[in-house]
Amino acid sequence: MPIATPISISRRALFGLIAGASVAAKGRMALADASLTFDELYGKVSVLGLEFSQKVKSLAGQEVRMRGFMAPPLKAEAAFFVLTEIPMALCPFCSSDSDWPDNIVVVYLGEKQTFVPPGQTIEVRGMLEVGSWTDPETGFVSLLRLRSSQFYTV
Amino acid sequence: MRTLLATLLATTVLAFTAQAADVYPIDRATILAGSPFDFKVELKGAVKAEDIKVTVNGEDYKAALGSEASYVAMEKGKEDKELGSALLLRNAVIGAPGSYKVEVTAGEQTKTVTWDVFATAEQPKAKNVIFLLGDGLSVAHRTAARIMSKGMTEGKANGRLNMDDLERMAFIGTSATNSIDTDSANTMSAYMTGHKTVINAVGVYGDRTPDSLDDPRVETIAEALRRQTQKSIGLVTTSEIEDATPAAVVSHTRNRNDKAEIVGMIYDVKPEVILGGGSAYFLGKETPGSKRKDNQDYIKLFQDAGYALATDKTELAAAPADGKLLGLFHTGNMDVTLDREFLKKGTAEKFPGQPGLVEMTKTALDRLSKNENGFFLMVEGASIDKMSHPLDMERAVVETIEFDQAIGVAREFAKNNPDTLIVVTGDHTHGVSLLGIIDDTVEGKEGRDKVKTGSSAGFPNYTDENKDGFPDKIDASRRLAMFVSNFPDYYETFSPKLDGPFEPAVKNEKDEYVANEAYKDMPGAVLRVGILPKDESTGQHTVDDVVLQSEGPGSEGFRGYMEQSDVYRVLVDALALGVKQTN
Numbered sequence A: 001m002p003i004a005t006p007i008s009i010s011r012r013a014l015f016g017l018i019a020g021a022s023v024a025a026k027g028r029m030a031l032a033d034a035s036l037t038f039d040e041l042y043g044k045v046s047v048l049g050l051e052f053s054q055k056v057k058s059l060a061g062q063e064v065r066m067r068g069f070m071a072p073p074l075k076a077e078a079a080f081f082v083l084t085e086i087p088m089a090l091c092p093f094c095s096s097d098s099d100w101p102d103n104i105v106v107v108y109l110g111e112k113q114t115f116v117p118p119g120q121t122i123e124v125r126g127m128l129e130v131g132s133w134t135d136p137e138t139g140f141v142s143l144l145r146l147r148s149s150q151f152y153t154v
Numbered sequence B: 001m002r003t004l005l006a007t008l009l010a011t012t013v014l015a016f017t018a019q020a021a022d023v024y025p026i027d028r029a030t031i032l033a034g035s036p037f038d039f040k041v042e043l044k045g046a047v048k049a050e051d052i053k054v055t056v057n058g059e060d061y062k063a064a065l066g067s068e069a070s071y072v073a074m075e076k077g078k079e080d081k082e083l084g085s086a087l088l089l090r091n092a093v094i095g096a097p098g099s100y101k102v103e104v105t106a107g108e109q110t111k112t113v114t115w116d117v118f119a120t121a122e123q124p125k126a127k128n129v130i131f132l133l134g135d136g137l138s139v140a141h142r143t144a145a146r147i148m149s150k151g152m153t154e155g156k157a158n159g160r161l162n163m164d165d166l167e168r169m170a171f172i173g174t175s176a177t178n179s180i181d182t183d184s185a186n187t188m189s190a191y192m193t194g195h196k197t198v199i200n201a202v203g204v205y206g207d208r209t210p211d212s213l214d215d216p217r218v219e220t221i222a223e224a225l226r227r228q229t230q231k232s233i234g235l236v237t238t239s240e241i242e243d244a245t246p247a248a249v250v251s252h253t254r255n256r257n258d259k260a261e262i263v264g265m266i267y268d269v270k271p272e273v274i275l276g277g278g279s280a281y282f283l284g285k286e287t288p289g290s291k292r293k294d295n296q297d298y299i300k301l302f303q304d305a306g307y308a309l310a311t312d313k314t315e316l317a318a319a320p321a322d323g324k325l326l327g328l329f330h331t332g333n334m335d336v337t338l339d340r341e342f343l344k345k346g347t348a349e350k351f352p353g354q355p356g357l358v359e360m361t362k363t364a365l366d367r368l369s370k371n372e373n374g375f376f377l378m379v380e381g382a383s384i385d386k387m388s389h390p391l392d393m394e395r396a397v398v399e400t401i402e403f404d405q406a407i408g409v410a411r412e413f414a415k416n417n418p419d420t421l422i423v424v425t426g427d428h429t430h431g432v433s434l435l436g437i438i439d440d441t442v443e444g445k446e447g448r449d450k451v452k453t454g455s456s457a458g459f460p461n462y463t464d465e466n467k468d469g470f471p472d473k474i475d476a477s478r479r480l481a482m483f484v485s486n487f488p489d490y491y492e493t494f495s496p497k498l499d500g501p502f503e504p505a506v507k508n509e510k511d512e513y514v515a516n517e518a519y520k521d522m523p524g525a526v527l528r529v530g531i532l533p534k535d536e537s538t539g540q541h542t543v544d545d546v547v548l549q550s551e552g553p554g555s556e557g558f559r560g561y562m563e564q565s566d567v568y569r570v571l572v573d574a575l576a577l578g579v580k581q582t583n
Helices: A009-017 A020-025 A054-059 B002-019 B061-065 B139-150 B184-193 B221-228 B244-250 B259-269 B298-304 B313-318 B337-343 B357-368 B383-388 B393-416 B564-575
Strands: A033-036 A042-046 A049-052 A063-071 A080-084 A105-109 A121-134 A141-153 B022-024 B030-032 B037-042 B052-056 B070-076 B082-092 B098-106 B109-118 B128-134 B168-173 B232-240 B273-277 B307-310 B324-328 B375-381 B420-426 B432-439 B478-484 B490-492 B505-507 B513-515 B526-528 B546-551 B561-563
Touching: A033 A054, A049 A141, A054 A121, A063 A105, A063 A141, A105 A121, B022 B109, B030 B564, B052 B061, B052 B082, B128 B184, B128 B393, B128 B564, B139 B393, B139 B432, B139 B478, B168 B564, B184 B221, B184 B244, B184 B564, B221 B232, B221 B244, B221 B259, B221 B375, B221 B564, B232 B244, B232 B259, B232 B357, B232 B383, B244 B259, B244 B375, B259 B298, B273 B357, B298 B307, B298 B324, B307 B313, B313 B357, B324 B357, B337 B393, B357 B375, B357 B393, B375 B393, B383 B393, B393 B420, B393 B478, B420 B564, B561 B564
Parallel strands: A033 A063, A105 A141, B030 B109, B128 B375, B128 B420, B168 B561, B232 B273, B232 B375, B273 B324, B307 B324
Antiparallel strands: A042 A049, A063 A080, A063 A121, A080 A105, A121 A141, B022 B037, B037 B082, B052 B098, B070 B082, B098 B109, B168 B546, B420 B546, B432 B478, B490 B526, B505 B513
8 A cells, every 4th residue: 555645735735726625526536535524424324323425435445535633542552543523522431432423534644643733624645444443452443444544734 | 756646647547447358338338128239348468268257247147148258369450460359249138127237357457337228118109200310400400491491580480390399309419439529320320229339330339350340239220120020111311321320220330331231231121111312332333333342233132022113203103002112313322402403403413303301201101101010210311411511501401491391291190190209300410500691782892791790680581482491592692691610721602502512622632621722713702721630621520419309109208418329218118129019
């Protein structure tokens, strides 16, 4: 899995100029990645379970970009962080994954990066992995992950 | 010299304390005669089995407790740390009421505890019990609910809440065995077992070993009902059904976060009616949305055990009128009334068919009352607490109004079924207080300029044109000013949060909670520097007494000041759970 070349400032600026979201939504950009929003993760939400959206299914295994907020790692040594739609305060008496909302994405970094403040929007690029996975170190169960990721503040 | 003496004295006291064994149930425990409980002695260091002597009222313990305890040569803590020897007897039973003095001697270590084993009335006074728990319900919540729902003119309330007319009341002390503070687990466990325990525990005393599922157990009211009666049991909540309050009716764990295991314990007891949120812990881990770490499918297990399943209010209304019912309406906690019914915020759009507490209470009563032997129904207004933690007082008060309407349903049932005991209580308080009015008509740069107190406060201008008991507009231009006594850093906006529940603080990269910047630029917002340590994300429970109210047969047992563990005694006495009931 080649790690994506860091996006240069000019390319990020370009994204902004051409209103990235609408262009990416067509999914026809000749770039190696596609954008994915939190609203697009699940096609169906119900008491008896969630269903991944067609978009998520079709992007599995590919490079995607997602914007959101970084929740601090559960443990200092954890190799991942949780990407959330809004800045979050975790429930005061929860030390596990139990009280996270459904629409979170777990981000495994390709290389160490410095964590950023909770109110800071970040954009993450990584390979989308779909399906239940239990982190062997922490026991954290996730449904969606970005592997070999890197992030930028936006 | 004085200092030296004081130091010596302190050292001696500490050394003596360190030598004392721990015994469970603890000193001054109250135990329902005939109910099974686990007896445990924890000793410091290694003690040979033959050096441990335990007597009950001066006689060898085996006769009094019914059996011999197993000896554990060395209990292990984290990283194999040696904790000491122990004795453990599961399911001890004392049949005869009375005072029981338990004396443990093991070398230099001694410990004496006295238990009060109590009997109940021979004949039940009540056939049914409806136990309504407003999680976090404090005095200010009810005052605000009354004013917001009914209005006030010239200082007199324009109407009364349902809870305002309950006949009897008591002040309840809620402290845990390990802290003056408490949580929903400890208090509900005390209500439902008669034993206070440690924070985060239900149905057990907290022992020293790390395993949260091996702690010394005490009988829950659900188990006592199954042991002595043919009554039905109902659990109704707006939170996850495996959350601490409903969990305490049926389960045993040192850690309320053992939610996957708690679902299994609910399944073991099989309450006839189960209504709430929290389906994520019923789904096997391969199902997206599951929060289990195994592949047990509890939806299927309950269905195989004869339960009808409802996942929204349409299915709830269409469920077969007889038989057991599992209603799960959200993967997590259900949305609060303000979001579910009015603002359509939170996750109300994702789970559009969520019933409210009133509807769930009605359904439960309709079904449970078909059992001619009677029932025990627990109804929890869970989110009074869940909205008070993040300082979202408007949502907490609207939850209180909904909870009060559920009390109305219970009282209506009791009117036609006078052999019903109703208990309404909280489990702990929040530091919430009603100050006066926030007046939007006042010009001011900061929100605080709009806060009116004393004679300038006057009265709020909430309206209720459709008479549903809820204010037509939560952001009335003259609204209640409600603040809490303790908080993390946050931006006070002096206004209701119309875009979804308040998130006052978020965690930063240093693992500290800081004010959520999302509210910084709201008109009038000011930064309040917290008074809590920076690892606290929200307002905390407070230690103030809780007000319990009651009516119906047996309610005369509630009076004055009571510990939350004393409440159990009134419940089991009303139901005569000390005796086997054949009808």
